[in-house]
Amino acid sequence: MIARLEGLRGAVRAARTRDEWAASIRPLGPLAIESRAEKTIMEGLSTASLSESLRRMLLIRRVEEQVIHFASDYSDLLTGNYHVYIGQEATGVAVCRALAPGDLMFTTHRNHGHLIARGAEPGRVLAEIIGRVDGCNRGRGGIFHVAAPELGVLHTSAIVGGAVPLAAGAALALKRRGGSAVSAVFFGDGSLEEGATYEGLALASLWQLPVLFVCEHNGAAPESRSGGEAATGSHPSRTLSDFPSSLGITSNVVDGVNFRAVYAAAAVASVRIGGGPVFLEARTTGWPVNRGGAAVLPGGDFNLGWAWNPSDAPPELQAWTVESDPVARLANEMVSSAAFSRAELDALDREVSEHSTAAARFALASPWPAPERALQHVFP
Ligand SMILES: Cc1ncc(C[n+]2csc(CCOP(=O)(O)OP(=O)(O)O)c2C)c(N)n1
Numbered sequence: 486m487i488a489r490l491e492g493l494r495g496a497v498r499a500a501r502t503r504d505e506w507a508a509s510i511r512p513l514g515p516l517a518i519e520s521r522a523e524k525t526i527m528e529g530l531s532t533a534s535l536s537e538s539l540r541r542m543l544l545i546r547r548v549e550e551q552v553i554h555f556a557s558d559y560s561d562l563l564t565g566n567y568h569v570y571i572g573q574e575a576t577g578v579a580v581c582r583a584l585a586p587g588d589l590m591f592t593t594h595r596n597h598g599h600l601i602a603r604g605a606e607p608g609r610v611l612a613e614i615i616g617r618v619d620g621c622n623r624g625r626g627g628i629f630h631v632a633a634p635e636l637g638v639l640h641t642s643a644i645v646g647g648a649v650p651l652a653a654g655a656a657l658a659l660k661r662r663g664g665s666a667v668s669a670v671f672f673g674d675g676s677l678e679e680g681a682t683y684e685g686l687a688l689a690s691l692w693q694l695p696v697l698f699v700c701e702h703n704g705a706a707p708e709s710r711s712g713g714e715a716a717t718g719s720h721p722s723r724t725l726s727d728f729p730s731s732l733g734i735t736s737n738v739v740d741g742v743n744f745r746a747v748y749a750a751a752a753v754a755s756v757r758i759g760g761g762p763v764f765l766e767a768r769t770t771g772w773p774v775n776r777g778g779a780a781v782l783p784g785g786d787f788n789l790g791w792a793w794n795p796s797d798a799p800p801e802l803q804a805w806t807v808e809s810d811p812v813a814r815l816a817n818e819m820v821s822s823a824a825f826s827r828a829e830l831d832a833l834d835r836e837v838s839e840h841s842t843a844a845a846r847f848a849l850a851s852p853w854p855a856p857e858r859a860l861q862h863v864f865p
């Protein structure tokens with residue numbers, strides 16, 4: 486699949502000039518698939534890749550639950566704010582699935598989900614989150630700066646909007662080097678309140694840089710997710726993708742709860758990006774028990790059975806599970822299509838839960854970095 490995407494990128498670049506790209510600016514998305522190459526992408530979403538995608542979405546959820554346990558079950562593991570990615574798993578997994586191995590990625594204060602979506606080992610992510618020596622960055626990054634250069638995740642910035650210009654800069658380097666790699670950046674809707682974001686968007690458009698801007702709009706009402714207007718309390722435009730559109734960037738709004746829709750938009754974008762940057766606004770509805778910089782688990786860990794029996798979920802999660810949980814939605818779709826049984830998905834979930842429990846044990850057993858090494862890897 487990845488090799489095919491790489492090949493398609495080259496072919497699409499060769500076929501269209503920059504002017505043609507500029508003229509073609511308009512919303513894209515699942516209904517706007519326009520070429521045979523783009524149709525091939527959707528056909529590539531096979532049974533195997535769906536179960537692998539659900540596995541990864543569940544892994545993010547289970548690892549984030551471990552983060553919540555770290556914060557609630559221990560007094561000294563996580564002493565500040567932390568931000569989990571629960572409710573946005575479809576976006577990270579679908580976008581990462583559409584990326585190729587050589588692509589670069591930048592992320593935010595919700596980085597754990599993105600790192601795992603990109604293939605980072607959960608034990609190393611959890612160890613980094615609690616500052617241990619076996620963490621992705623030897624415990625020096627901590628919860629807000631988990632990075633994995635070996636996976637192309639060059640930097641995480643907890644500064645709202647901070648990663649956007651960095652991703653544009655990396656895209657400039659990629660463009661100068663030639664080749665088909667792209668730079669992808671995840672950021673929240675709040676980033677559109679920051680000047681740095683506009684600089685990054687404007688330069689990416691001016692220089693036609695290969696950047697995939699993924700705006701995770703996690704405050705959207707369920708009815709506004711698949712089109713229409715999204716109520717935002719802090720922006721003058723009610724449709725965030727209007728901002729990049731006004732700068733000449735191809736933009737699209739997609740329902741971030743719908744894995745297939747995000748994948749379609751991201752995969753098509755990653756092919757079209759040869760003609761310049763693409764902006765995806767993925768709308769999700771916030772997990773109701775995500776309280777500011779912390780979270781609670783009112784009914785304990787997520788139970789996959791809630792996907793089929795939402796009335797078993799705690800009252801505050803029932804409506805969200807039905808309307809807005811990307812994991813429950815994909816699991817339900819996979820069972821309704823008769824390609825998978827509930828028992829198969831339960832077995833998948835058990836395996837993922839064991840993986841995340843072992844990852845938490847690994848992180849907790851990892852020692853603190855040695856104080857005498859504190860100045861290693863520091864620029865003089
Ligand atoms: C420049 C800056 N201002 C304020 C903050 C404090 N802060 C941390 S997360 C956050 C909310 C960001 O909202 P959004 O970008 O939509 O991301 P979400 O948390 O909703 O995923 C804020 C204001 C910050 N980290 N950086």
Ligand SMILES: [Mg+2]
Nearest residue numbers: 673674675703
């Ligand atoms: Mg937000």
